[in-house]
Amino acid sequence: xxxxxxxxxxxxxxSGEGSSxxxxxxxxxANGIQSVNNVNHIESKQQAQARANQIQAFNLELQQLxxxxxxxxxxxxxxxxxxxxxxxxxxxxxAFDVDTNNTEKQLSHGLKxxxxxxxLGMAASVFFMFYQFWGHFSPLAQSIVLLASPLLxxxxxxxxxxxxxxxxxxxxxxxxxxxxxxxxxxMLGEIYNITPSPDAFLIWSLMSLxxxxxxxxxxxxxxxxxxxxxxxxxxIGVWFGLYWMSFGERPETFFIPAVIVFSLGHLSVKxxxxxxxVYRIFGALxxxxxxxxxxxxxxxxxxxxxxxxxxxxxxxxxxxxxAALIALGVRRNWNDAINTGTVFFTLFLYTKMFxxxxxxxxxxLFFLVIALMSLLMLMVFKRIRGTSKLIQKQRNKAQPDEIQxxxxxx
Amino acid sequence: xxxxxxAKLMILLMALVVLVNAWIFIDIAVNKSSVDGRYVLSERExxxxxxxxxxxxxxxSLRIKYRAHAVDQDEPRFHYGFSKRPVWxxxxxxxxxxxxEQELIDDGFRLADxxxxxxxxxxxxxxxxxxxxxxxxxxxxxxxxPESKESELKKQLAHxxxxxxxxxxxxxxxxxxxxxxxxxxxxxxxxxxxxxRASRYPGKASEDIGRGRIESLSLPSIHVPYPLNETLKSLDxxxxxxxxxxxxxxxxxxxxxxxPWISDIxxxxxxxxxxxxx
Numbered sequence: 001x002x003x004x005x006x007x008x009x010x011x012x013x014x015s016g017e018g019s020s021x022x023x024x025x026x027x028x029x030a031n032g033i034q035s036v037n038n039v040n041h042i043e044s045k046q047q048a049q050a051r052a053n054q055i056q057a058f059n060l061e062l063q064q065l066x067x068x069x070x071x072x073x074x075x076x077x078x079x080x081x082x083x084x085x086x087x088x089x090x091x092x093x094x095a096f097d098v099d100t101n102n103t104e105k106q107l108s109h110g111l112k113x114x115x116x117x118x119x120l121g122m123a124a125s126v127f128f129m130f131y132q133f134w135g136h137f138s139p140l141a142q143s144i145v146l147l148a149s150p151l152l153x154x155x156x157x158x159x160x161x162x163x164x165x166x167x168x169x170x171x172x173x174x175x176x177x178x179x180x181x182x183x184x185x186x187m188l189g190e191i192y193n194i195t196p197s198p199d200a201f202l203i204w205s206l207m208s209l210x211x212x213x214x215x216x217x218x219x220x221x222x223x224x225x226x227x228x229x230x231x232x233x234x235x236i237g238v239w240f241g242l243y244w245m246s247f248g249e250r251p252e253t254f255f256i257p258a259v260i261v262f263s264l265g266h267l268s269v270k271x272x273x274x275x276x277x278v279y280r281i282f283g284a285l286x287x288x289x290x291x292x293x294x295x296x297x298x299x300x301x302x303x304x305x306x307x308x309x310x311x312x313x314x315x316x317x318x319x320x321x322x323a324a325l326i327a328l329g330v331r332r333n334w335n336d337a338i339n340t341g342t343v344f345f346t347l348f349l350y351t352k353m354f355x356x357x358x359x360x361x362x363x364x365l366f367f368l369v370i371a372l373m374s375l376l377m378l379m380v381f382k383r384i385r386g387t388s389k390l391i392q393k394q395r396n397k398a399q400p401d402e403i404q405x406x407x408x409x410x
Numbered sequence: 411x412x413x414x415x416x417a418k419l420m421i422l423l424m425a426l427v428v429l430v431n432a433w434i435f436i437d438i439a440v441n442k443s444s445v446d447g448r449y450v451l452s453e454r455e456x457x458x459x460x461x462x463x464x465x466x467x468x469x470x471s472l473r474i475k476y477r478a479h480a481v482d483q484d485e486p487r488f489h490y491g492f493s494k495r496p497v498w499x500x501x502x503x504x505x506x507x508x509x510x511e512q513e514l515i516d517d518g519f520r521l522a523d524x525x526x527x528x529x530x531x532x533x534x535x536x537x538x539x540x541x542x543x544x545x546x547x548x549x550x551x552x553x554x555x556p557e558s559k560e561s562e563l564k565k566q567l568a569h570x571x572x573x574x575x576x577x578x579x580x581x582x583x584x585x586x587x588x589x590x591x592x593x594x595x596x597x598x599x600x601x602x603x604x605x606x607r608a609s610r611y612p613g614k615a616s617e618d619i620g621r622g623r624i625e626s627l628s629l630p631s632i633h634v635p636y637p638l639n640e641t642l643k644s645l646d647x648x649x650x651x652x653x654x655x656x657x658x659x660x661x662x663x664x665x666x667x668x669x670p671w672i673s674d675i676x677x678x679x680x681x682x683x684x685x686x687x688x
Contacts, residue, residue: 128466135468139635143435150427158420181427188431190469191635192438193670195603195628203430210423214416241508243524243605250521299521304512 044271045167045216048096055085056101097165115168116219122172123179130183139191146184150207153177157215167215174211174220181207198234198244201227216271218278225282229257240302251290251300258286277336284325284340291318292347296355318348330384330391342381349373441665448663449533449600452678453656455577458647459631470639471631472660472672474602475575475650476531479540481621495609496579501620507606508584514608514620522608526628529604530581530589535596537578545570569653579624582606586668601668603628632662632670641675 042048062081065071073081089100099105126149134142157173164170185200205227212220233253234244240253247253262283265276291314294301298310305313325341328334353373357366456472478496504514507527532538549567552558577600583589586601593599605625634642645657661674 131467131469133468135470135636135639137636142636143431147427147431151424154420154424154427158416161416177423184427185430185434188434190471191633192434193629193632194434194437195669203426207423207426210419210426214419214423241523241525243526245605246524301520 042092042096044273045096045098046271046273048092049098052089052092052098052100055089059085095165097167111166111168115172119172119175119219122176126176126179127183130187134187142191143188146187150177150180150184153180157211161215167217171215171217171219174215174217175223178204178208178211178220178223196245198231198238198247201231201234205231212275213272218274221275221278222282225261225279225286229254229261229282229286232257232260249300250302251293252302254286254290258283258290261286277334280334281336281340284337284344288318288321288325288340288344291321292344292351295348296351315348315352319345322348326384330387346377349377437667438669441667441669442671444666445663446666446668447597447600448661449598451533451577451660451662453648453658454573455533455575456632456660457650458642458645470634470642472634473631474531474577474627474629476577476579476627477541477575478579478624479537495621495623498581499606499622499624503582504606504608504620504622506584507582507622509608509622511620524605524607524625526603527582527584527606528586528589529579529602529606529624529627530583530593531600531602532578532580532596533598533600534576535578535580535598537580538576541574541578542570565653569651572655573653574651579604582624600664602670603668629670632672634672634675638672638675641677 042051062071062073066073089098092098093100099108130145137145153173154177157170157177160170160173161167182204185203188194189196189200205224208220208224208227211217212224230247233250233256234247236253236256237247237250238244240250242250260283261279265278265280265283267276269275295311295314295318298307298314301310301314303310303313322341322345325337326345329337329339329341350370353366353369357369361369455475457475459471459473479498480495481497501514505511508525509523513523545567549563552563553560580599581589581592582604583592589599589601604627606622607625609621609623642658648654655678657678659676659678660672662670663673664670
């Protein structure tokens with residue numbers, strides 16, 4: 001159905017044209033109800049949840065319009081809409097386990113937190129259980145257990161993915177598959193005395209990435225990104241002639257992975273819309289965290305300049321890049337980029353102020369300066385918010401013209 | 411993701427697990443296909459790992475104890491300890507290992523870079539004999555001096571003669587071939603990977619500038635497989651510089667890919683049983 005139905009419904013209902021449009025609305029609703037069971041065009045949980053949220057918002061607004069005497073639907077229309085939404089929500093809930101009201105949404109947050117702790121707890125348990133008993137088995141038995149465990153967990157993940165529409169259990173199984181695979185390679189290395197290599201990070205990253213897309217888990221995606229960043233950073237270190245495990249001592253080796261990861265945040269893959277934000281946040285973290293470290297610890301830099309100059313360069317870069325991230329977030333409507341940029345801008349500002357004033361100023365003056373700087377930031381953000389609203393208004397203004405144009409063309 | 415796509419992805423992930431494991435097992439098989447070096451090390455060279463004392467880890471590994479003729483101290487009893495600033499790891503050697511002049515300069519704040527190189531460890535060879543002679547000379551020099559305690563001198567000498575590691579880091583190279591060519595025909599040289607970094611300690615003499623230090627071996631300990639680990643479980647943990655005789659001998663093999671493995675452990679106590687495993 002149902003983009004057309006929804007558009008027609010919202011346009012005609014909200015226009016408040018009343019009974020002249022009633023027949024049109026009723027026809028559309030009838031068409032919609034006929035196809036309400038068909039939710040095939042909704043292909044992901046995110047889309048289904050967005051639709052459920054939209055219905056909830058629509059009902060609230062309709063209620064408000066009724067209270068304000070702007071629009072009152074006839075009993076028949078109200079009933080038809082209610083029936084239509086109930087059936088649609090039941091279908092969405094059945095197919096995608098979406099939250100259809102606020103209570104369910106709050107419980108879902110609780111479920112996510114619980115699932116996260118289940119995954120962490122079980123991962124730690126698997127790890128320590130192996131350590132507890134591995135010394136009592138021959139290398140062959142150890143190898144079989146280590147190979148079988150990720151395969152069995154992958155199989156469990158696959159079964160749970162099919163059985164459980166909510167996906168929580170599949171995500172937990174996916175995370176455990178990754179942990180078992182990490183244990184698999186690292187323990188084989190230990191058992192057979194193989195020298196550690198950064199390539200293991202790439203292999204784990206691929207596994208984590210595959211599982212992330214399979215189970216739609218952002219935790220696994222974040223793990224994949226961190227593992228990939230670890231691999232590439234270590235490899236870059238090796239290209240510069242360093243021992244690979246020293247990559248943590250050279251924060252600049254994270255810049256290239258950061259750029260790659262952040263670029264992926266520009267791609268909006270169908271059904272994985274919420275993954276883009278994860279790429280952007282971790283891309284920004286991988287860039288701004290090393291800059292924050294280098295802005296106070298030039299020892300880890302490759303740049304062959306004086307300590308003060310290096311730290312100064314990174315301080316300026318930190319401010320500029322966090323501000324640029326905020327600006328990009330405002331332009332692209334990326335809340336994640338705005339929030340990350342704001343956190344880092346504040347961090348750069350406060351650490352710099354601590355450097356300058358903590359020893360020099362009495363405490364009351366130091367905190368007053370902090371408060372004044374925060375006030376300044378508040379004013380700046382208020383201004384940015386105003387600009388953002390203006391852009392949104394212009395967009396909204398342009399939208400009806402586009403719809404009109406599309407209607408004429410179509 | 412639809413069912414067929416997710417099925418394909420799942421198969422790919424399973425294939426990844428199987429292929430990577432297969433790769434590792436092939437590597438291990440290739441390594442064990444020929445024994446390039448076989449050495450008998452004792453507890454003097456291999457210390458039971460600290461983890462073994464941990465009740466939540468049933469695995470056992472043996473930490474490789476190695477020494478080097480170092481530049482730091484004057485007294486021989488401290489020459490061969492933990493410092494790992496070998497005399498031979500001078501500026502020229504560091505440059506040959508791939509360090510640049512820039513990396514060797516101590517500018518006061520920059521972090522020293524580490525590199526992974528190949529290290530030659532000599533077992534009970536000239537380096538150990540030199541160490542033993544130095545200790546005996548030191549003992550003779552100090553014996554009878556009013557400030558020296560005879561019992562302490564004897565203890566130090568006994569440590570060098572009977573308890574200290576006979577494994578000495580004697581050389582390093584950026585490529586393995588350099589070392590194998592240099593020590594061709596020597597049956598008491600182990601080739602291992604190790605981490606070297608510019609030491610950057612303010613040297614007492616100008617020749618100290620640009621020296622390096624061995625941070626650690628890339629593989630600091632060797633895993634003891636079951637059932638050989640059972641042999642060691644009756645033994646107490648000992649500290650690194652222990653003044654007690656060795657309790658076991660270990661057969662360590664190095665294969666085609668320089669990966670070591672333990673093939674036998676023998677308790678040196680006559681009443682202890684022996685255990686063999688391949």
